[in-house]
Amino acid sequence: MGAAGSRVERVLAGDVPALAQLMRDLDDGLPAGRDDLRTLYPHTGRAFVVGITGSPGVGKSTVVDGLITRYRAAGRRVGVVAIDPSSPFSGGAILGDRIRMQRHATDAGVFIRSLATRGQVGGLTRSTADLVAVLDAAGYAVILVETVGVGQAEIDVVTTTDAAVVITAPGLGDEVQALKAGILEIADVLVVNKADREGADRAMKDLSTMLDLRRQSALPSVPLLSVVATTGQGMDALRSAIDGVQARPAEARGARRRQQAEAQLLAVVTDITRAALQAGVAGDKAAATGKPGSVAALVDDIAARRTDPYTAARALLSAGMLR
């Protein structure tokens, strides 16, 4: 096929310029993007989506880089969505060692896309799901979603993948260790990177103890691996561990997909509601600020304590003003 036909047909044929253009349209919130995504949706669900998360400095990008190499060696096309924690206002992004991944940029079997976390909560889950769906429809067999596991929004993104790889490294502060305890519970595979550094044994031991505690509950067991991503040590084992998640029984995979669907549905509903609320405030202001019953008037009433957010929210939802 190649460059012929509609944009949807070209994306389905794996045409890179077409999918890059569609992603830009989705970023810009253009209706054409949304329409194409809807048409593509029945063709998704084939890719295996792997979330890669961990605190800043654990070496996530290097691990992602190593996984790309291994999937490519096996002939599989790889898509990457790299989420940059960035300013909610200006969108400045962390580059750091993400540059490393760019050496795959000349490989037609690899597509890398960064996503800034500017914008509101919930929006991140939706944007990520959109990019994953486009890559999935375009035939990328494996999609890696890299995110910094520091905020609830980033954790939510990882829970909407087929497999969550949580990375840690020795030598991070106590507080970071405690943060990590939170995302440990979403892990399908647990990795200690930089295993050649001082403190790696201690980290493995600590995590092992935590996993033992977890094992006492009914949760599935979680492989714990030590790797040195910069040298490749342990990286084949990591790939195998991820394959192990993919090989889980159909029932477990189905439950996970339904969980993803529910999260996506909520993200889209939240997005629509937020857009309606903001458009309401802006529109009312443009017309006549504070006319009774309008969204802007309700916001003014809350600010002045003439009403409370709960009563106002019920009023908006009952009047069908947020859809």
Added chain:
Amino acid sequence: MGAAGSRVERVLAGDVPALAQLMRDLDDGLPAGRDDLRTLYPHTGRAFVVGITGSPGVGKSTVVDGLITRYRAAGRRVGVVAIDPSSPFSGGAILGDRIRMQRHATDAGVFIRSLATRGQVGGLTRSTADLVAVLDAAGYAVILVETVGVGQAEIDVVTTTDAAVVITAPGLGDEVQALKAGILEIADVLVVNKADREGADRAMKDLSTMLDLRRQSALPSVPLLSVVATTGQGMDALRSAIDGVQARPAEARGARRRQQAEAQLLAVVTDITRAALQAGVAGDKAAATGKPGSVAALVDDIAARRTDPYTAARALLSAGMLR
């Protein structure tokens, strides 16, 4: 008054057991808590709400501790809401040096409450706003909201305060510095803590340069202070800088309050929508899984790619199923 009368009356009289009980009811999602909050709402809006944020390890709790001491010396009652970044599943919390603050626990003019970030995005903004409203109604003149400025959800919380104090410290890694650039833009007051450490001059210089860049835009100027919270150095100046934000023109304060109201309204709407969605899925499952047109059936359809999240979301909102 004291312990007599309804719970609302007792909270308004500043009765600590009554407000602690109300906070527990709100945590547990009891209708009685919501009803009391609604009744209290007209009595809120008097407190000055200060957000204190920064990366892990910058010494936020020590700064909060120093501010409590200074406000108390001036005879003002202080409420603290300390947000713990914790597991989304088990709610394990970071204690760290927060213990320090507890020395104020015997002071009847200070009320400290921790809030775990478990639960969904959006919920954090709502929960924080609820606790702030209760403390406000109970007559606490200053309310400090301490949060780790790492995730979008935590940043959102700070933007719903009257003044945002962003704290940094020398000796944090590059990536953390970059993260900080994001929350810099929400700052009303910027603080370099641990100013006696190596690298403090460099940090002051870097931030000064960033503020110069910001000054070229139309944004209001931001005071930059260096403090050593453990010794108290610079802490009086910090208090003065916060007073300076409180003394801004009525118009600026009004705009901020409307912004808060809008954020709170959205948070409540999102909460209601999410609860309705989850109740829908659970209820459908309990009754008959997947009966056509039900929420659970829609989720199944998305998971199986028989429909897409956008079409499903519109269907739910149009049918008024999420309120």
